[in-house]
Amino acid sequence: MLGYVLRRLIAAIPVLAIVAVLVFLMLRLTPGDPAAVIAGDNASSEQIAQVRHQLGLDQPLPAQFAIWIGNLARGDLGESFFFKKSIGELILGRVEPTLSLAAATMLIAVCVAIPLGVVAAYRHGSWLDRIVMGVSVLGFSVPVFVIGYGMIYVFSITLGWFPVQGYQPLSGGLGGYLHRLVLPSLTLSVVYIALIARMTRASVLEVLNEDYIRTARAKGQVERKILFRHALKNAAVPIVTIVGIGIALLIGGVVVTESVFAIPGLGRLTVDAVLARDYPTIQALILLFSGIYVLINLLIDLTYGLFDPRIRQ
Amino acid sequence: MSTEPAVPAPALPSPPSVSLARRLLRNPVAAASAGVLLAMALIGLLAPLLGTIDPTAINPATRNRPPGYERTIRAEDGSTTTFRHRMGTDSLGRDVYSRVLYGARISLVIAVTVAALALAVGLLLGLIAGYIRPLDGPIMRLMDGLMAIPGILLAIAVVSLFRAGLPAVIAAIVVPEIPRVVRLVRSIVLSVREEPYVEAAIMAGTRLPHLMARHILPNTVAPLIVQGTFIAASAILVEAVLSFLGIGIPPEIPSWGNIMAEGRNLFRVYPHTILYPGIFLGLTVLAVNMLGDGLRDTLDPKMAGR
Numbered sequence: 001m002l003g004y005v006l007r008r009l010i011a012a013i014p015v016l017a018i019v020a021v022l023v024f025l026m027l028r029l030t031p032g033d034p035a036a037v038i039a040g041d042n043a044s045s046e047q048i049a050q051v052r053h054q055l056g057l058d059q060p061l062p063a064q065f066a067i068w069i070g071n072l073a074r075g076d077l078g079e080s081f082f083f084k085k086s087i088g089e090l091i092l093g094r095v096e097p098t099l100s101l102a103a104a105t106m107l108i109a110v111c112v113a114i115p116l117g118v119v120a121a122y123r124h125g126s127w128l129d130r131i132v133m134g135v136s137v138l139g140f141s142v143p144v145f146v147i148g149y150g151m152i153y154v155f156s157i158t159l160g161w162f163p164v165q166g167y168q169p170l171s172g173g174l175g176g177y178l179h180r181l182v183l184p185s186l187t188l189s190v191v192y193i194a195l196i197a198r199m200t201r202a203s204v205l206e207v208l209n210e211d212y213i214r215t216a217r218a219k220g221q222v223e224r225k226i227l228f229r230h231a232l233k234n235a236a237v238p239i240v241t242i243v244g245i246g247i248a249l250l251i252g253g254v255v256v257t258e259s260v261f262a263i264p265g266l267g268r269l270t271v272d273a274v275l276a277r278d279y280p281t282i283q284a285l286i287l288l289f290s291g292i293y294v295l296i297n298l299l300i301d302l303t304y305g306l307f308d309p310r311i312r313q
Numbered sequence: 314m315s316t317e318p319a320v321p322a323p324a325l326p327s328p329p330s331v332s333l334a335r336r337l338l339r340n341p342v343a344a345a346s347a348g349v350l351l352a353m354a355l356i357g358l359l360a361p362l363l364g365t366i367d368p369t370a371i372n373p374a375t376r377n378r379p380p381g382y383e384r385t386i387r388a389e390d391g392s393t394t395t396f397r398h399r400m401g402t403d404s405l406g407r408d409v410y411s412r413v414l415y416g417a418r419i420s421l422v423i424a425v426t427v428a429a430l431a432l433a434v435g436l437l438l439g440l441i442a443g444y445i446r447p448l449d450g451p452i453m454r455l456m457d458g459l460m461a462i463p464g465i466l467l468a469i470a471v472v473s474l475f476r477a478g479l480p481a482v483i484a485a486i487v488v489p490e491i492p493r494v495v496r497l498v499r500s501i502v503l504s505v506r507e508e509p510y511v512e513a514a515i516m517a518g519t520r521l522p523h524l525m526a527r528h529i530l531p532n533t534v535a536p537l538i539v540q541g542t543f544i545a546a547s548a549i550l551v552e553a554v555l556s557f558l559g560i561g562i563p564p565e566i567p568s569w570g571n572i573m574a575e576g577r578n579l580f581r582v583y584p585h586t587i588l589y590p591g592i593f594l595g596l597t598v599l600a601v602n603m604l605g606d607g608l609r610d611t612l613d614p615k616m617a618g619r
Contacts, residue, residue, distance in 0.1 A: 018458030026470055137606070141546065141598035143553045146573070146591040149580055157581060164581070252465030256554055270466070271558050274473045286470055290462045 005302055012298045019290045020072075024065055026286075027279050051081075072287075082278035090281065091266065091288065097167050098254055098265035100177070104185035105250060109192035110243065116193070117200025117239075118227055124205060132197060139194030144253045148187040148260035155183060165262040184261045188253045192246055199242040203235035210234070236307040244300035251289050336611050343607025349600035353593070357417035368411040368567045378402045380409075380585050401585045403575050412567040413590050419568040420549050420594065423483060424601070427548035428541045430487045435494025436533065440525060442495060443502025453499070456492035464489040468551055472560045482562045486551045490544045497540060498533055505532050535612040542605035546598045553594060569594040 035052035036043065043051070052058050059067070071078065077087035120132040156164045162183045168176040207213065208231055216226045255267035262268075266285065273281040338344045378384075380401040385393050401409050442452040459467065471485035505511055511528050519527070549569075555561035556570030557577070564571050569590040576586025 014454060015457050015461050018454055019461050022458050022462070023470075026474065029474070137602050138595070138599060141550075141602055142591070142595040143550050143557070143570075145554070145557050145577075146587065146595065149577075149584070149587050149591075152580075153584055248463040251463040252554075255465060255469070256557065259558060270469065271560075274469055274558075274560055277473065279473075282470065282473055286462060286466050289466055293463055294461050 004305060008298055008301050012294055015294055016291060019294070020069065020287065021065070023283050023287050023290075024068055027283060028061065028064075077284040078280040080273075080278055080281045082273065082276040082281065087281055087284045090269065091284065094264060094266045094269050096169060096265075097263045098258070098267060100170070100181055101184055101188065101254060101257065101263065101265065102250060104181050105188040105192060105253075106243075108185055108189040109196055112189070113193040113196035114200050114232070114239070117197040118204050118232060120197065120201040121204035121208060121231075122223075122227055124208075129201075132201070136194035136197050139190045142190075144187065144191065144256045145260050147190050148184070148257060151183050151187050152260075165260075167261070167263040167265075184257050184263060187260070188250065188257045191249055191253060195246050195249065196239065196242060200232075200235070200239050203238040204231050207231045207235045233307065237304055240300055240303060240307070244297040247293050247296050251293065333611065337607055340607045340611065342603050343611075346600040346603040346607065349596060350604065353417050353597050353600075354421060356414055357421050360411075360414040360418060366408050366411050368407065368415040369565055371407060372402070379583070380589075401583070403572070403586050409572065409586055409589055412572050413569070413593055416567045416569045416572055416590060417593065417597075419562070419566060420552065420570075420597065423486070423552050423568070424545040424548045426483055427486045427490065428545040430483070431490040431494055431544050432537055432541050434487070435491045436498050436537065438491070439495040439498025439533075440502060440529070443499040443506070444521075444525070444529075449499075452495065456495050459489065460492045462489075465551065465554060468555060469558070469560065472555060479562050479566070482552065482555060485555065486548050490547065494537070494540060494544075497536055501533050501536065502529055505529055539605055539609045539612060542601055542608060546601040546605065549594060549598050549601070 035048050035057050057064065075088065077091070079085070080087050080090055083090055116132050120129040123129050152164055155161050163180055166180055168180050170177045204227075212234075213226060213230055216230050221230070251267075254265065255270050257263070258265045258267035259271055266288075270282070270285045272278075273285065338347065372384075378401050403409055403412070438452055438456075442449045462470070467489040468485040471488050472481055475481035475484075506529070511524070514524055514528050552561060552568060553570030553573065556564075556568060557574045559574065561570055561574070562568055564575065572590040573587045573594075576583065580587055
């Protein structure tokens with residue numbers, strides 16, 4: 001098992017390194033002088049020269065990369081030119097809303113999608129299966145923000161059950177925190193539910209034809225246990241994998257959902273940084289999100305051993 | 314993390330496209346989807362004839378009117394005609410109905426362009442990676458790196474590098490789609506080159522370009538068509554998202570994403586500027602996705618019902 005963990009860890013390093021190079025090159029490939037871009041439209045030539053020196057842009061490209069990576073390794077993400085703050089500080093202040101939104105979404109999605117997928121596979125070809133499949137394709141086909149506005153229209157404006165927008169930190173009380181988290185996380189979970197339900201159905205469907213399912217039936221096992229103990233457990237690896245792959249979708253969705261619901265999280269920060277052309281902040285955020293994405297998927301790869309002992313070898 | 318796309322069974326001697334279309338249309342869902350797409354394409358094409366006015370014409374006197382609002386237009390000779398804003402007007406007084414109809418053009422053009430570009434670049438890189446061994450490693454590591462950046466973020470990053478415009482937005486939507494195509498093509502090439510008929514062709518001294526065109530490319534056609542439809546669906550969605558975030562194509566161009574982006578501030582009072590383009594967009598993407606599912610089932614019957 002330890003060997004497996006090590007091998008997976010080592011495999012993740014080159015991917016992260018390539019992402020770092022891509023993110024680094026992103027700014028250097030911009031048409032025009034990156035120092036002028038970073039310093040902003042109204043910068044004087046002295047300011048631009050200062051930025052150039054500060055970022056080491058007057059040095060050769062490999063040296064620049066070394067400086068940048070060195071700073072990252074020391075936890076120095078640089079300075080935001082728009083927010084006039086250190087990027088590390090900026091990001092830390094925005095983590096809570098995004099983490100809450102993502103965690104709530106994940107929880108809702110997994111709790112809804114897996115039972116739906118299992119039932120759809122069990123009742124393969126029935127009207128229930130068709131509805132679940134149809135609705136899941138629909139979930140893929142409508143942009144997140146349209147779902148969000150739909151939810152706001154129905155649940156906030158018409159029914160008045162939830163606030164229209166906004167976020168309340170956990171420190172402001174659990175009730176208000178959850179109350180404001182419901183609509184955004186429901187909105188964001190739609191795509192995720194569609195994705196996981198489809199994969200659950202497909203992989204349970206495959207397993208249901210296996211001999212051991214027939215054996216379990218033959219020995220008189222209860223259907224519910226056949227489904228959730230025998231079938232779901234054997235179908236787990238692809239389902240867990242799609243949960244991980246879906247994180248990419250979730251991160252994209254966070255950016256949009258935070259804009260719809262005016263949540264001051266990392267997604268909103270990303271959009272603000274792009275609108276302000278605050279490149280150091282954009283770089284840091286892309287690196288952060290990609291790192292999280294790769295690491296979560298690494299962790300998920302490691303859980304395969306729990307489901308399938310053969311992988312531990 | 315690494316989910317190689319399922320390698321489709323090498324296609325049977327490619328059936329004439331006529332019979333493919335016939336088999337596809339036997340599937341009622343696929344047939345209905347094809348119908349919806351045809352209708353959308355016609356709407357986009359015939360937009361000037363469908364009772365629309367200039368979709369970019371601003372009219373301060375009739376801002377934020379509800380659907381069905383009637384406006385009297387006085388021509389220069391003094392005669393008056395009544396124009397009915399079927400879907401209301403937006404906050405600049407532009408006719409939402411005209412914008413939605415013309416929007417079908419923009420959104421469909423983006424869908425087709427993005428799918429074509431992503432497939433072309435992905436096919437080229439995939440063939441190279443699958444066939445020229447020394448380049449396999451570098452290309453695939455680059456693709457791994459691109460795939461590690463969540464798609465929307467990668468698109469946002471690409472857009473932020475250039476000044477806003479249609480080419481930048483198309484590039485931004487294409488780039489995140491390429492790695493998956495490359496992986497798909499490469500996996501097909503790798504499996505096909507082991508086939509006896511390819512080995513026989515190599516033995517017989519077939520030159521590389523001929524080998525590619527005659528023996529390898531035909532195997533990629535079916536999976537690429539399927540992949541292309543899903544890329545087209547995602548392109549329409551990503552364009553809408555980018556426009557919504559305010560970093561898409563210039564706001565005066567009436568794409569469905571832009572119409573909705575324009576309506577977001579006054580959404581609570583005037584939901585129609587999001588509702589109508591939303592319905593058109595959802596219906597179109599749904600049809601493209603369903604058509605993609607139908608194509609996949611038809612071309613690769615093993616996947617049917619999955």
